[in-house]
Amino acid sequence: MPAPVNTDLLQGRWFDGQSSRARPVMVSLRPTPQGPSLVLHPLSQPGAEPVVFAWKDVGWPEAWNEHKPQPRVVVDLRDHGSLEIDAVSDWRAALAAAGERPGLAQRMQTRWPVLLGVTAAAVIGLTLFYRYGTPWAATQLTRFVPLGWETSVAENVLKQMDDGTLKPSKLPKERQEQLKARFDALVQQTPTTMHRYPDYRPPLSLEFRSGMGANAFALPGGKIVMTDGIVKTATDQGLPDDALVGVLAHEIGHVMYRHTTRMVVEQGVLNMGLGLALGDVSTVVSTGASVLTGLAYSRNHEREADCYAIALMNHTALPTAPMGKLLLAIAHDEEEEEENKKKEEEKAGQDKTAAPKADPGASSPERARQRKTAEEMASHPVWSLLSSHPDTVARASELEKGHAPHCTKN
Amino acid sequence: MSQFSSDRDSAAGPMSTFMPQNIDAHPMEFTGSGGEYFRVWIVNVLLSIVTLGIYTPWARRRTAQYFYSHTLVAGSPLEFTAQQRKMVMGFVLLMLITLAYNIAANTGQDAAVGVLLLTGAVLSPLIWGSAMRFRLGATRWRGLRLQFTAHWKEVYLASWPLFALALVWFGVFFGMQILSPELADVLQEVEDEAANPKMPSFTPVMGALLLLGLVLTVLCFIRLEYNYKSLLVLKAQVGAEKGRWKPVYMDFVKVWLATVAVFVLTVVGFSVLIGVLAGSSIALFAGQSSRMGLWMILVIIVSIIAGIFMLILASAPARAYREARMFQLMWNNIGVSHVARFKCHLKSSSYVGLRIKNMLLTLLTLGLYRPFARVSEYRMKCESVTLHVKGGVEQVAGAMVRQQQGGLGDALADAAGLDLIG
Numbered sequence: 156m157p158a159p160v161n162t163d164l165l166q167g168r169w170f171d172g173q174s175s176r177a178r179p180v181m182v183s184l185r186p187t188p189q190g191p192s193l194v195l196h197p198l199s200q201p202g203a204e205p206v207v208f209a210w211k212d213v214g215w216p217e218a219w220n221e222h223k224p225q226p227r228v229v230v231d232l233r234d235h236g237s238l239e240i241d242a243v244s245d246w247r248a249a250l251a252a253a254g255e256r257p258g259l260a261q262r263m264q265t266r267w268p269v270l271l272g273v274t275a276a277a278v279i280g281l282t283l284f285y286r287y288g289t290p291w292a293a294t295q296l297t298r299f300v301p302l303g304w305e306t307s308v309a310e311n312v313l314k315q316m317d318d319g320t321l322k323p324s325k326l327p328k329e330r331q332e333q334l335k336a337r338f339d340a341l342v343q344q345t346p347t348t349m350h351r352y353p354d355y356r357p358p359l360s361l362e363f364r365s366g367m368g369a370n371a372f373a374l375p376g377g378k379i380v381m382t383d384g385i386v387k388t389a390t391d392q393g394l395p396d397d398a399l400v401g402v403l404a405h406e407i408g409h410v411m412y413r414h415t416t417r418m419v420v421e422q423g424v425l426n427m428g429l430g431l432a433l434g435d436v437s438t439v440v441s442t443g444a445s446v447l448t449g450l451a452y453s454r455n456h457e458r459e460a461d462c463y464a465i466a467l468m469n470h471t472a473l474p475t476a477p478m479g480k481l482l483l484a485i486a487h488d489e490e491e492e493e494e495n496k497k498k499e500e501e502k503a504g505q506d507k508t509a510a511p512k513a514d515p516g517a518s519s520p521e522r523a524r525q526r527k528t529a530e531e532m533a534s535h536p537v538w539s540l541l542s543s544h545p546d547t548v549a550r551a552s553e554l555e556k557g558h559a560p561h562c563t564k565n
Numbered sequence: 566m567s568q569f570s571s572d573r574d575s576a577a578g579p580m581s582t583f584m585p586q587n588i589d590a591h592p593m594e595f596t597g598s599g600g601e602y603f604r605v606w607i608v609n610v611l612l613s614i615v616t617l618g619i620y621t622p623w624a625r626r627r628t629a630q631y632f633y634s635h636t637l638v639a640g641s642p643l644e645f646t647a648q649q650r651k652m653v654m655g656f657v658l659l660m661l662i663t664l665a666y667n668i669a670a671n672t673g674q675d676a677a678v679g680v681l682l683l684t685g686a687v688l689s690p691l692i693w694g695s696a697m698r699f700r701l702g703a704t705r706w707r708g709l710r711l712q713f714t715a716h717w718k719e720v721y722l723a724s725w726p727l728f729a730l731a732l733v734w735f736g737v738f739f740g741m742q743i744l745s746p747e748l749a750d751v752l753q754e755v756e757d758e759a760a761n762p763k764m765p766s767f768t769p770v771m772g773a774l775l776l777l778g779l780v781l782t783v784l785c786f787i788r789l790e791y792n793y794k795s796l797l798v799l800k801a802q803v804g805a806e807k808g809r810w811k812p813v814y815m816d817f818v819k820v821w822l823a824t825v826a827v828f829v830l831t832v833v834g835f836s837v838l839i840g841v842l843a844g845s846s847i848a849l850f851a852g853q854s855s856r857m858g859l860w861m862i863l864v865i866i867v868s869i870i871a872g873i874f875m876l877i878l879a880s881a882p883a884r885a886y887r888e889a890r891m892f893q894l895m896w897n898n899i900g901v902s903h904v905a906r907f908k909c910h911l912k913s914s915s916y917v918g919l920r921i922k923n924m925l926l927t928l929l930t931l932g933l934y935r936p937f938a939r940v941s942e943y944r945m946k947c948e949s950v951t952l953h954v955k956g957g958v959e960q961v962a963g964a965m966v967r968q969q970q971g972g973l974g975d976a977l978a979d980a981a982g983l984d985l986i987g
Contacts, residue, residue, distance in 0.1 A: 170708025175804065175961040177707070214646060216634060217627065220601050225635060229644050236708035237644055260612065260627060264604040270611075277615045284617075304672065311673050419671065427663075431618025436610060437932030 163249055165242055169195060172236035182240065184253035191253035193230070195238070208232060218247060218257065221265040285425075285448050290455065293420040294351070297413050302357055305375035305416060313374060317364075324363035326383050334386070335361050337400050338379075342407070344471045350411055357410060361403065369485045371402050373409040375416055385485070392484045394477045401464055401478025401554070408463025414456040421452050453543040461550060462562035469557065479554030486547045588955050595947040597635035599937035605631050606936035622652040629703075636947055638706055639958045646710075647703035690724035691717065697797055706803065709961060715800035723792040726785040733785065737778035744771050783821070791817045798899050804961040806905075811898035820890045828883035835879045878924075885920035889913040896950050904955055911949035919945055 168177035181196040190210035197203045214231025218224070224243035231237055240246050262269045324331065338361045347353070357377030369384035381399070389398050409415070425445040433441035468475045544550075553559035609624035626649055633643040662681075669677035694715060701711040715723075745768070791814050798808040889911055896909035923938035 172708045172710070174959075175707040175709055176959045217630060219597075219605060219631060219634075223601075225642075226596055227637070227640075227642055229634060229642050231644060231646050231705075233646075237705060239641060260608050260623070263608045263611070270604070270608065273608075273611055273615070277611050281614055308672065423667065427660075428617040431621055432610070432614040435606070435613075435624075435932075436935065437927070440931055 163245070164196070165240055165245055165249060167195075168239040169197070169232075170236045170239070172234065177239070180238070182238065184249045186254040191250060191255055193232075193238075206235075208235070215250075215255075217261050218265055289421050289424050289448075290417070290452060292424065293417040296420050297416045298352065300413075300416050302355070302376060305357070305413075306377075308415075309374035309376045309378050313378065313380070321364040321366045321380075324365050324383055326363055326386060330386070331363055334363075334381070334396065334399060337396055338403050341400055341403060341467070341471065345407065345411075345467060346470060352411070352413060355411070355413065359407060359410065369488065371406055373406040373415075375410070375413065377410050379403060379406045379410065385481075388484055388488060389477075389481055392480065394481055394484075397468075397473050398477035398481040400473060401468055401475055402481065404464035404467045405460045405478070407467065408460035409456070411463065412456070412459055414460070418449075418452065418456065422449055425449055450543055454545050457544050457550075458559070458561055461545075461553065462559060465554065465557060465559065465562060475557045476555040479551035482547055482551045482554065588953050589957070591639035591952040591954060591958075593947050593950045593952060594637040595635055595944045596637060597631060597940055597944075599940040602631060602940045603936040622656040623649065626652055632943060633704070639952055639954065641707050641958075644705040645703055646705050647699065690720050690727065693724075693793065694720040701801055707958070707961075709804045712802040713797070713800055714802055715796055719796065719800070723796045724789065726789040726792065729788075730782060730785045733778055733781045737774060740774050741771060744768065744774065784818075787817050787821055788814065794895065798895075803901060806902040806961055809900040809902060812894055816894055816898075817891075820887060820894060823890060824883050824887040827886045828880060831879050831882045835875060839875065881921060881924055882917050885917040886913055888920075889916040892916075892946055892949075901961075904961065906953045908951045908953060909949050910951070911946060916942075916945060 164181040164183050167180045167182045169180040170177060179198040181198060183194045183196070184191040185194060185207075187210060192210055193208040193213050195206040195208070197206075212233060214233065216228050216230060224247060226241070226243070228240050228243045228246060229237050230240065257265075259269075259273070263273055264270070338359075342359045359377045359379065362378060362380050363383065363386075364380055365383040367382050367384070369382060369388045371379065371381045371385055373379050381403070385402065386399065389396070392398075422445075425448055429441050429445045429448075433444060464478070465475055468478075605627060609620070609627060612620040613624055626645070626647060629645040629647070633645040636643045666678070666681050669681065694713075694717060697715075698713045701713040704711045791812075795810050795812070798810045801808040890913060893909050893911050893913070896907045896911075900906040919941060923934070923941065926934040927938055
């Protein structure tokens with residue numbers, strides 16, 4: 156490389172912004188503490204003073220390619236017009252000699268090691284951010300969400316579901332009262348030390364509905380809904396009411412950890428962040444990334460609620476094993492149901508399946524209604540990434556043992 | 566000085582300083598490459614990921630600068646000179662508006678959502694105007710800034726089809742109610758999510774009304790496009806020279822009719838193809854269906870997705886065709902006062918072919934081919950245009966344009982899907 160001295164003069168054409176007429180000029184660069192400054196020597200008026208532009212008064216064109224410079228480069232002199240230079244390689248060399256500090260973007264696109272380094276940093280940073288950062292931020296932000304907002308959202312959602320898939324419960328009054336009494340006793344015994352949000356005291360209440368199969372779900376603000384189906388499954392299996400109380404403890408966990416509100420925040424961060432970052436690649440990639448991450452958050456919430464249930468049941472000296480049995484029974488029932496349905500369909504020669512869709516607004520409904528059954532899930536790890544709940548068999552065995560490895564002591 | 570300029574101009578193209586009334590042809594050039602832009606683009610994507618999307622305004626500016634600085638008009642590159650600060654502020658404002666809208670929509674505040682949507686609709690001409698003002702004001706060639714000089718009043722007057730559109734649909738809606746009072750009840754029932762509403766009888770008169778509404782809608786959209794494009798060219802200015810515009814409304818209607826014809830042809834072609842393929846695959850499945858229960862669900866889901874996908878695919882040739890025809894129409898019929906004319910020799914068929922090829926490659930690579938696609942499409946369009954200048958490129962003079970426009974218009978235009986490049 157011919158060692159360029161920063162007093163070297165480059166030929167240029169200066170356009171003053173008043174007309175499209177080019178004026179021949181000589182350009183030189185001077186190093187200054189901020190970066191190179193540009194000196195313009197007009198050739199059209201002999202003896203005219205050179206004009207000096209400080210580093211910050213010039214829009215410096217970016218270098219796009221180190222090996223193959225563009226044929227002509229334009230320097231933005233802001234209100235003083237623009238400057239065209241043909242000798243782009245010499246211009247780049249002069250800039251480097253005058254102490255130009257290229258930005259990160261320019262270094263990334265002209266130097267492979269920088270690009271690879273930033274890629275690695277991006278992958279690590281992204282993983283850490285979406286694995287730990289977003290859930291943490293959601294937990295913190297949720298502190299500022301008032302209970303009133305949660306209650307109004309819950310009312311809206313429940314009303315929509317009542318108009319849609321849910322029907323009034325057909326359970327006898329006495330049975331409802333019986334379960335409500337157990338629920339109230341459980342709430343009474345809930346120790347305040349277990350709560351992540353110490354000042355969060357939502358009014359917990361239990362309601363019954365039919366429809367949606369064997370299910371239970373928590374709405375933000377403290378309303379918990381149990382379907383007739385789950386009560387019936389527990390009775391059919393000959394399980395004690397402790398199984399249902401365990402499910403309720405799990406749902407109380409969702410309420411106390413404010414999972415719905417946290418999910419709203421997390422999903423917002425995901426959609427916006429990943430949409431902006433990956434939207435230019437393709438919507439498939441950005442939507443896929445945010446759906447998969449959202450499902451991972453949902454599984455974490457389920458684990459958290461399970462831990463809460465285990466802790467609460469231990470605290471109140473109730474067994475968690477029945478709840479585990481109930482989970483397995485639900486999964487088993489649904490498998491059979493699906494099989495039956497399929498057989499019927501095959502007979503009828505229809506290919507329409509009423510794919511039941513849970514209301515997205517409802518907080519993590521106890522959907523054992525996954526498309527794949529537990530056994531199949533265990534054998535296909537890919538499916539477990541596409542599920543909103545952790546593997547049912549693993550959950551059930553943890554519940555039967557009464558402790559899970561991922562639950563921290565607190 | 567004239568010596569210097571003639572030297573340089575002879576390098577740029579066949580140019581004569583002795584006969585200033587001669588018309589010189591300058592084909593536009595694009596000196597960028599797909600591989601080079603890929604690196605610019607991947608850097609943008611990476612930095613956007615790292616900064617959680619906040620890098621977007623910087624990425625937009627760098628993209629624009631890449632394309633502008635590699636576009637040579639009569640030998641001189643274009644310049645994109647928007648201030649980064651303004652673009653960032655526009656972006657932040659847009660994000661705040663989006664956030665407000667999302668919060669309102671997610672918490673069921675219908676009134677706030679309605680107000681935001683209505684405000685957006687009423688302000689959309691203003692947004693378009695400020696986006697164009699920003700775009701032209703940020704473009705410089707040989708030191709001269711382009712300008713968009715349309716007044717807000719002119720922009721709103723040009724937007725009349727937008728408001729006519731609202732009137733048309735009010736008319737259709739009330740017409741329907743008069744023709745069939747029970748329809749309103751059905752609509753109400755549908756809103757209340759009542760199961761199986763009884764469909765009222767559908768008379769030919771109602772069909773005709775609906776068809777009339779649709780035709781008027783399309784005509785309004787064409788008129789809007791025509792109005793905006795002509796306003797953009799007529800009110801654009803380089804130095805003191807104003808834009809010239811020749812196309813008439815019917816030219817636009819013809820392009821649309823041709824587009825519809827292309828669309829119908831592709832749909833017919835696709836249907837035949839799918840019919841043949843689907844027929845054979847159903848036969849295949851029918852043979853095995855006794856064991857395929859679970860897979861049937863998957864097949865149904867896949868076929869629904871494939872259907873949507875096919876619609877996008879089937880409309881792609883028509884969309885590309887329309888873009889090519891519109892590009893030809895524009896660049897064959899506009900100019901800069903009496904100084905310059907443009908001629909365009911873009912071939913519709915090769916542009917459509919390129920677009921289909923690019924779309925398939927982009928899909929196959931999950932979007933990684935997008936920068937190559939963008940460059941090849943831009944290159945084909947850019948290099949199809951020839952600038953014919955009467956009297957040399959040095960004669961354009963004009964008052965200094967100092968003011969820089971705010972970036973909100975650009976950010977909003979971006980959100981609305983108006984691309985900065987193209």
